[in-house]
Amino acid sequence: MNGISHIRRRPAAAFAAVLLAALTGAAGAARADVPTASAARTAAACDGAPIGFASVNALGQNGTTGGLGGPTVTVTTAAELKDYVGRPGPYIIKVSGRIQLGGMITVVANKSILGVGTTAEITGGGLQLGSTTRPGNNVIIRNIKFTNASDDSISVTNKAHHVWIDHNDLSDGYDGLLDIKRESDFVTVSWNHFHHHSKSALVGHSDNYTADIGKLRVTYHHNYFDGTDQRHPRVRFADPVHVFNNYYRANALYGIASTENAGLLVEGNYFQDVAHPTHVGYAESAPGRLVERNNLYVNSGAPETAGTVVEPSTYYAYTLDAPATVPAKVTAGVGVGKIGC
Known part of the structure; x- marks a missing residue:
């Protein structure tokens, strides 16, 4: 169960063909208040497709395509952003410049929220994917800087599934930078830079919220946890x-914690100056299960492990980078301005 065999990148030809067809004839983004017919043919994402759980065909959704097939709009104000992320149907929403929010805003299904260039920022608030009555399924968030959130920077909640959070910069929030909870499922978190914060990324609402059992399948790859606690x-x-293949640097309290019978596979990561790379159980939470393999621990403590876990390769194929290459590769590739939005 713990071996790797015949692991390779998931073919993305079909998805790429859809993107190419969508791009053909596109005339550029529209203003938020004036969507055009030609803009409706632009691609849902800046480029590429997710690896990991967001790519899986499940729950009636074949991978994560966001706003593919919907109009493209460009937003520059909080009012415009709130309007378009809450509209029914698919939309490709381009965030231009700095948008000041007063709290969390709700994102509903089939949206791509893409930062333009290197200066797109959401500050003062955050994005909540879905409500109890309006699902936040099939959502892509890429190339955006999140700062000074009054609650979470991004909250994947209320049974949201098929979510791809990629190439963002998250810092200085109030609670969690990125929380995934309340029966959400099939999520990929990739190429993000987490820094200047304590509580980075939570999976699972609470020790008593047992409705999360059988849900919350998440992939984290090529993220930089940079001095976060x-x-x-x-x-x-x-x-x-x-x-x-994540890079952990100087994480003061710990790297990863598996609790309440969760099952984690931790592989090919690079831990630098991390006294407690992995915990099995933490604080008042009961122990989980954790398998580690092929990680590097540089000036770091020994990992805690326990039990067995389901192999992610039973869901999707992936390529594992050599852990020694992770610091250089991740620091060069994470965050905003690395993809062409």
Whole structure:
């Protein structure tokens, strides 16, 4: 169960063909208040497709395509952003410049929220994917800087599934920078820079929220947890959560925690100056299960491990980078301005 065999990147030809067809004839983005017919043919994402759980065909959704097929709009104000992320149907929403929010705003299904260039920023608030009555399924968030959130920077909640959070910069929030909870599922978190914060990434609402059992399948790959204190991630109930090829640097409390019978596979990561790379159980939470393999621990403590986990390769194919290459590759590739939005 713990071996790797015949692991390779998931073919993306079909998805790429859809993107190419969508791009053909596109005439550029519209202003938020004037969507055009030609803009409706632009691609849902800046480029590429997710690896990991967001790519899986499940729950009636074949991978994560966001706003593919919907109009493209460009937003520059909080009012415009709130309007378009809450509209029914698919939309490709381009965030231009700095947008000041007063709290969390709700994102509903089939949206791509893409920062333009290197200066797109959401500050003072955050994005909540879905409400109890309006699902936040099939959502892509890419190339945006999140700062000074009054609650979470991004909250994947209320049974949201098929979510791809990629190439963002998250810092200086109030609570969690990125929380995934309340029966959400099939999420990929990739190429993000987490810094200047304590509680980075939570999976699972609470020790008592057992409705999360059988849900919360999440992939974390090629993220940079840069001096953040804890929760990279902290996980309850989920099985499996796949944590591969991430760079951990100077995390003061711990790197990863598996609790409440969660199952984590931690592989190919690079831990530098991390006294407690992995915990099995944490604080008042009961122990989980954690398998580690092929990680590097540089000036770091020994990992805690326990039990067995479901192999993520039973869900999707992936390529594992050599852990020694992770610091250079991740620091060069994470955050905003690395993809062409």
